[in-house]
Amino acid sequence: MKYITAYYRQQGEETPSLLLQQFVYRGVPVCFACLQTRKEETKGIKEWVRSFSWEKAIRKPERWLTKARGELEKLFPFPEKSMFVLAVGEWILLSAGTDGQGMYQVNSNFGRGVAQSMKDNFLGVIEPEVGVLLNIRAREIVDEEKIREEKIGKVLCPGELRNDEQVEKRLQELGGTSFFLFARENGRE
Secondary structure, three states, X not given: OEEEEEEEEOOOOOOOEEEEEEEEEOOEEEEEEEEXXXXXXXXXXXXXXXXXXXXXHHHOHHHHHHHHHHHHHHHOOOHHHEEEEEEEOOEEEEXXXXXXXXXXXXXXXXXXXXXXXXXXXXXXXXXXXXXXXXXXXXXXXXXXXXXHHHHHHHHOOHHXXXXXXXXHHHHXXXXXXXXXXXXXXXXXX
């Protein structure tokens, strides 16, 4: 499995911050992305990323992602203002903010892109050809949730995604501040 990732930050006075760490360790893709509206929290999160035992997480991802969830929850005194995704190989940990932010699962259904809002935190396996979108100002895309899901599904249709640059251009169409992670089977282009 490999990841296609991209982000887009809409500039403005109150632009949310994005912390992104992405690498391949012993052939296993690893990605940590955090979007938040409170920039003062970033320092503690950076220290956590540097000190986390990535090698152990790769060997036993479910156990270490569960541990990471507890550690990260302590780092976010204002969880309603933050969202993050932590992916290790096929395992993924997601945390959705509760302040009108958007976290969406995006996949293909009969060749069409389909997005579904995710309201809760999630720990589990991400299937190939499925993506996760974090968007701080999702309501700015379209106010009504159903129409917003349709637009996100059209713009980020997994069957059409080929590389990071293409995804970044599509995130610009959505606006706001966004991060997108897409899991792709090895060898598929």
